[in-house]
Structures are given as structure tokens and as C-alpha cells.
Amino acid sequence: MDLSKLEMPKLEMPKFEMPKFEMPKFEMPKFELPSFELPSFELPKIIQGGMGVGVSNWRLAQAVSRLGQLGVVSGTALDTLFVRRLVDGDSGGHMKRAIDAFPFQEMARRVWNEYFVPGGKPADAAYPALTMHQAKQQRKVAELLMVSNFAEVFLAKEGHKNPVGINFLEKVQMPHLASIYGAMLAGVGYVLMGAGIPLHIPGVLDALAAQHAAVYKLAVVGATEDVYMNFDPADYAEGKLPELVRPKFLAIVSSNTLATTMLRRASGKVDGLVYESPIAGGHNAPPRGKLQVNEAGEPLYGERDRISVEDLRALGVPFWLAGGYGSPGKVREAIEAGATGVQVGTVFALTEESGLRDDLKTELLSQVRERRGHIFTDRLASPTGFPFKVAVLEGTGSQLPIYEQRKRVCDLGYLREPYEGGDGKVGYRCAAEPVANYLAKGGKQEDTVGRKCLCNSLLANVGHAQIRKDGRVEAALVTAGDDINTASEFMADGKMTYSVADVVGQLLSRVRESQTATEPELYGAPGMNPVFI
Numbered sequence: 001m002d003l004s005k006l007e008m009p010k011l012e013m014p015k016f017e018m019p020k021f022e023m024p025k026f027e028m029p030k031f032e033l034p035s036f037e038l039p040s041f042e043l044p045k046i047i048q049g050g051m052g053v054g055v056s057n058w059r060l061a062q063a064v065s066r067l068g069q070l071g072v073v074s075g076t077a078l079d080t081l082f083v084r085r086l087v088d089g090d091s092g093g094h095m096k097r098a099i100d101a102f103p104f105q106e107m108a109r110r111v112w113n114e115y116f117v118p119g120g121k122p123a124d125a126a127y128p129a130l131t132m133h134q135a136k137q138q139r140k141v142a143e144l145l146m147v148s149n150f151a152e153v154f155l156a157k158e159g160h161k162n163p164v165g166i167n168f169l170e171k172v173q174m175p176h177l178a179s180i181y182g183a184m185l186a187g188v189g190y191v192l193m194g195a196g197i198p199l200h201i202p203g204v205l206d207a208l209a210a211q212h213a214a215v216y217k218l219a220v221v222g223a224t225e226d227v228y229m230n231f232d233p234a235d236y237a238e239g240k241l242p243e244l245v246r247p248k249f250l251a252i253v254s255s256n257t258l259a260t261t262m263l264r265r266a267s268g269k270v271d272g273l274v275y276e277s278p279i280a281g282g283h284n285a286p287p288r289g290k291l292q293v294n295e296a297g298e299p300l301y302g303e304r305d306r307i308s309v310e311d312l313r314a315l316g317v318p319f320w321l322a323g324g325y326g327s328p329g330k331v332r333e334a335i336e337a338g339a340t341g342v343q344v345g346t347v348f349a350l351t352e353e354s355g356l357r358d359d360l361k362t363e364l365l366s367q368v369r370e371r372r373g374h375i376f377t378d379r380l381a382s383p384t385g386f387p388f389k390v391a392v393l394e395g396t397g398s399q400l401p402i403y404e405q406r407k408r409v410c411d412l413g414y415l416r417e418p419y420e421g422g423d424g425k426v427g428y429r430c431a432a433e434p435v436a437n438y439l440a441k442g443g444k445q446e447d448t449v450g451r452k453c454l455c456n457s458l459l460a461n462v463g464h465a466q467i468r469k470d471g472r473v474e475a476a477l478v479t480a481g482d483d484i485n486t487a488s489e490f491m492a493d494g495k496m497t498y499s500v501a502d503v504v505g506q507l508l509s510r511v512r513e514s515q516t517a518t519e520p521e522l523y524g525a526p527g528m529n530p531v532f533i
């Protein structure tokens with residue numbers, strides 16, 4: 001072969017193109033899951049609203065779900081509540097039962113061994129301090145979240161086959177991923193979330209149901225770049241991961257716009273909506289437009305804050321009405337207006353089964369019996385900046401002298417707001433923490449005025465108040481809806497208490513028989529006038 005004639009093939013060098021690394025936009029992969037569609041008549045007529053911290057505990061939710069309605073446990077601060085129950089000696093052995101059922105036993109043991117105090121701590125001893133939540137959770141923190149959320153749902157589901165829900169506040173973001181996963185391990189049927197715009201939660205539910213890693217964007221004040229939280233079930237698995245069902249997601253909204261936004265823009269399926277009006281217990285949405293207040297300083301709501309039930313109905317998803325719907329007539333009215341049912345909080349908070357401290361319940365019920373229960377809409381108290389309903393009760397933080405005796409301290413931190421500091425790092429601050437600390441973190445003086453430590457107060461409401469070094473005990477601060485006095489309807493003559501069965505039985509008493517079975521015309525009945533509430 002004449003090698004001189006040999007032409008070297010032209011080797012085209014592949015151009016070296018740097019692969020484009022696009023920073024992941026916040027797009028969770030879509031997971032196709034068999035979603036279970038329940039016919040409307042199988043959806044609950046009554047949702048017992050989530051009430052944190054620990055007011056809607058597993059006992060209350062179980063009692064409601066057993067009766068075929070939807071019991072909802074509160075997921076807020078469950079890790080702290082769970083630890084305090086263990087430190088108090090786990091009376092009745094309920095937490096232990098849940099620990100024994102947890103699918104990752106080594107993890108469950110770690111939690112138990114760390115916190116359980118046989119016989120309970122001495123009455124005057126403080127509860128242990130826990131690591132506060134952060135964008136990047138320590139493993140120990142995530143494990144406690146998983147176990148505690150599992151336990152609450154597991155116990156609420158015990159002894160019956162009906163679904164149980166869990167409620168979270170979008171504002172309290174940092175515990176979400178591990179908490180939701182823990183609740184799903186226990187087979188939670190519904191996740192309900194409001195107090196913010198929980199657009200990314202449906203996608204998180206899809207990912208976790210498929211046992212995939214979930215990503216969740218954290219709202220960071222002044223962030224120059226997006227901050228994400230991550231949670232991968234595989235990091236925690238002890239053996240094969242169990243099969244999970246994707247819970248239904250109900251968004252709690254306060255306006256038609258928000259309802260539409262949730263349905264259009266959420267990262268996964270929104271299975272229904274709960275519309276909560278400003279008379280509901282707990283946090284309320286602030287009024288729209290320029291703030292106007294009454295003589296007592298409470299925010300005033302006007303026409304712009306009213307919702308059109310007709311527009312809600314037109315969205316074509318099941319919806320429930322909340323805020324003052326705790327009476328038989330109101331339940332019927334809601335259903336006749338096209339709602340699937342109602343979500344009720346206040347009258348359940350006062351039942352024998354709720355987690356509210358007995359002395360607080362007794363005092364409130366004695367007020368209610370005489371129809372002198374008084375609720376103040378405090379637009380300053382909550383560090384979230386949302387108006388917060390406060391029951392005016394002697395001996396609680398609703399009274400200024402009591403609240404002012406409290407030295408500001410932030411040791412639970414659920415309402416801490418992540419912010420980006422000058423160094424580009426994420427810091428955390430709460431408007432109810434010591435003022436100097438808050439200012440040093442770039443917070444504004446005016447935002448600290450009137451702020452109350454809801455974390456400590458709400459734990460006091462359910463009998464787990466922290467005890468300070470000087471012996472002071474954190475005071476309670478009870479929330480309830482404006483319509484609290486309707487609870488008197490549930491107290492039989494001569495009785496000072498009532499039960500979940502009394503409430504559920506009465507609430508359904510005026511719903512026509514036909515409305516508790518299949519009745520398609522309930523949806524969008526023709527010729528129905530718009531109802532404003």
C-alpha cells in the first residue's frame with residue numbers, strides 16, 4: 001500500500017461546549033399517582049378545623065373521625081409537644097404505643113431514649129430546650145418531626161377506618177417536609193394548610209408519596225437568591241420504604257382570588273378549598289385596602305373582604321365554609337349554598353375531648369353559658385403580622401398586666417422569620433423576641449410593638465407551659481372565634497360540658513336526610529343566588 005496516498009481522515013474535533021448548568025428552577029417533577037377520587041357524598045360534611053398548638057390533638061380528631069366526619073390534628077409545634085408529653089412521663093402510654101408502631105424503629109428508639117422521663121419531670125423543673133428549626137435541618141430535628149407527626153396521626157386513626165387530616169400553617173415553613181412525611185407514614189388522609197399561600201405543598205405531597213426527594217422554597221426576607229429546603233426519604237430509610245398514599249390537599253383561603261390562584265398555580269392537585277372568613281378563631285387574613293380600626297383597635301372588615309360563594313362554586317372543586325358555621329342552621333345554609341360542608345373550630349375547642357386546659361375550658365364555658373364570651377381581634381399580637389383572635393380571660397396573656405410581666409425570650413422559634421443578613425447568610429428573627437436582638441438582626445422597632453410570644457402561650461394553653469429559672473410559669477393566651485357564644489347551644493340543661501358527639505349530632509341535625517347521601521344537584525344547583533357571608 002502506497003502510504004503516501006493515504007489521506008488522513010479529517011477528524012472533526014467535537015467542539016467543547018460546556019454543558020449548561022441551569023440552576024434548578026423550582027419545578028418539582030410531576031409524579032403520576034393514582035389519586036383517589038371520592039364521590040362528593042363521601043366527603044365530610046363537617047371538618048373539625050386544625051387548632052394549634054395541641055388543641056386539636058389526636059383525641060379530638062379521633063372522636064370526630066370515628067363519627068364519620070373529618071377529624072384534623074394540628075401539626076404545629078408537634079415536635080415540642082411530643083417531647084413535653086414524654087418528659088411528663090407519657091401518662092397512659094399513648095406515645096409509647098405510637099413509637100412502637102413507627103416504621104423506622106431505630107429512629108423511634110433514639111427519640112424515646114432521649115426524651116422519655118419515667119414518672120415525669122418534677123413539677124417545678126423546666127422542659128428541655130430543643131434546637132430551633134432552620135433552613136437546613138439537623139438530622140436529629142428532622143427525626144423528631146417525623147416521629148411526632150407520625151404519632152399524632154397514628155393515634156387519631158387508632159380503632160377506626162375513617163380518614164384523619166393534619167393541619168399546618170404555611171407561615172411556619174421550616175418543619176414542613178419532615179412533618180408531612182411523618183404524617184404520611186401514618187397514613188394521613190388529608191393535609192390542610194392556610195396562613196399563607198401554600199402553592200408548593202401539593203407537589204411536595206406527590207413527591208413524598210412516590211418516596212422521592214422533595215424540595216420546598218423557603219420565603220426569606222431580602223433574599224438575593226432562592227433558598228430551598230430538601231428532604232429525601234431515602235436518607236432516613238431503615239430497609240425498604242413503605243408504600244404511601246398521597247393525601248388529599250385542601251387549601252385554606254380567605255378570598256376568591258386566592259382560591260383561583262391555588263387552583264391555577266399550585267405545584268400539584270388541590271383537592272378542595274376551605275374558605276375561612278374573618279370571624280374564625282385563630283389567625284385571620286388582614287382586611288383588604290387601607291387599614292381601618294374600631295375604637296378598641298380591632299381591624300375592620302368591609303365589603304371587599306366578602307367572598308362570593310357562587311364564584312367559589314364555579315371553580316368546580318369541593319369547598320367548605322368556615323368562620324361562625326358551628327350551628328345546625330349554618331351547616332344547612334352552607335350546604336344549600338353549594339358547599340360540601342363546613343369547617344368548625346371554636347365549638348370543638350371547647351369539647352371534653354379537646355386538648356385545651358380544663359381550667360381554661362371551664363372558665364370559657366361559664367362565660368359562654370351566659371353568652372358573655374368576648375373575643376378581641378388583636379392585630380398586633382401575632383409575630384406573623386396577621387390579626388389573631390384572643391379570648392378575653394382573666395389570668396391569661398389577654399390581660400396587659402399579665403403579659404407585661406413576661407420577660408421577652410425566644411426559645412421555641414416556630415414563628416421566626418428567615419432573612420438574609422448583610423453577610424449573605426440566612427438568619428432568623430421573631431418580632432416577639434427581645435427587642436434589642438430583633439433590631440440587631442435588622443428588624444424594625446415598630447414591628448415589635450404589642451407582639452406576644454404565641455409559641456410559649458399556646459403550649460401553656462394545652463398544659464405544657466415552660467417554667468422559667470425564676471420560677472415563673474408561661475401564661476396562656478387562648479384563641480377562639482367571634483361566634484364563641486353559640487357553643488352554649490351544645491350544653492344540655494344543667495351540664496357544664498359537652499362532647500364531640502353532642503356537636504356532630506347537632507350540627508348534622510338540620511341537614512336533610514337526602515343531603516347526607518348522593519345528591520348531585522347540591523353542586524351548582526341552578527338558579528341559586530350568590531351568598532355573601
Ligand SMILES: Cc1cc2nc3c(=O)[nH]c(=O)nc-3n(C[C@H](O)[C@H](O)[C@H](O)COP(=O)(O)O)c2cc1C
Nearest residue numbers: 049050051052280281282323324344345346480481
Ligand atoms: C383554638 C383555635 C386554634 C386554631 N388554630 C388553627 C391552626 O393552627 N391552623 C389553622 O389553619 N386554623 C386554626 N384555627 C382555625 C380553625 O381551624 C377553623 O378554621 C376556625 O376555627 C373556624 O371558625 P370558627 O372558630 O368560627 O368555628 C384555630 C381555631 C381555634 C378556635
